[in-house]
Amino acid sequence: MSEVQELTKTKEKPLWYVVFTYHNAEKRVEEHINSLAKTEKYDGLIIKAEVPVQKRTVSRRGKIKEIEEKIFPGYVFVKAVMTPEVMAAIRRINGVAHFVGGGNEPVPITPEEVKRARIQDDLSEEFKAGDTVMITDGPFENFIGKIIKIEGRKINIALSLFDREMGIDFSPEQIMKIQ
Template structure:
């Protein structure tokens, strides 16, 4: 087994990622394994959903549901501690041998977290007909031609004076 700290992917029961992270830190402290279990990383990004009244609600979502990353020195004892933490189902690897994540893969993952730092959760689809419920075009209908999850906006084509006119509105300004 290796004697250098490396990052490993741990499979956990989906939805328990933060609990497993807390448990690993508690077990690390209580069993004096700070030199072997270095860090635990749960990749998340912010998702903003818009409620019916237009209120924006920010939630954190796991980028990799059912997986966490652990920076650790693999020894029989550290492997046993991680493997037997509640809600851990195993290491990602070949059989019982954990395979470390390369530095390049870790950087790509962290890049994805930065990239997806905040997105809007939407129920809209391109091609849907939407009613404008707020603003100067209130009461008009249009066809959704584009969705920007990062900005929380949609592009609509509405009919103004007999012509299709593209406009951009925020999610709370329309209703499908």
């Protein structure tokens, strides 16, 4: 078995999951998960947690104020590689009720659901220029290249084709980082 095949089997891609929390515990759970993400033990496994909010203008007692309102009260979105250790660490957080999904296993949400939830999926946290990546989908599947630049949700990758370097755009779902 080649080194590339071993990397693809051992390295999973971080996906978005949803955690149901107790009443008004979203911010505390989000902060705790983000602090876990910064620890060495969960580096690369937990990317980030987010509570989607929207700004709203309201009038209270004759004054106009702009407030932040939770879009999904009671839910925290977590981007992580869901290993048993990560699941256990998140479940142990005070304020977490359970993962959203079928049975005991959390179910990842689709990229369309991430967009609908208005989550800012910042690729700079996961990928950066100069990273070596492997293409996991499309006509260039199993090709290895280096990230040239990231523009929004497009990642430009240098691939060697016919002894020439060519920059080709991919979406984040089509690539996997190689350590």
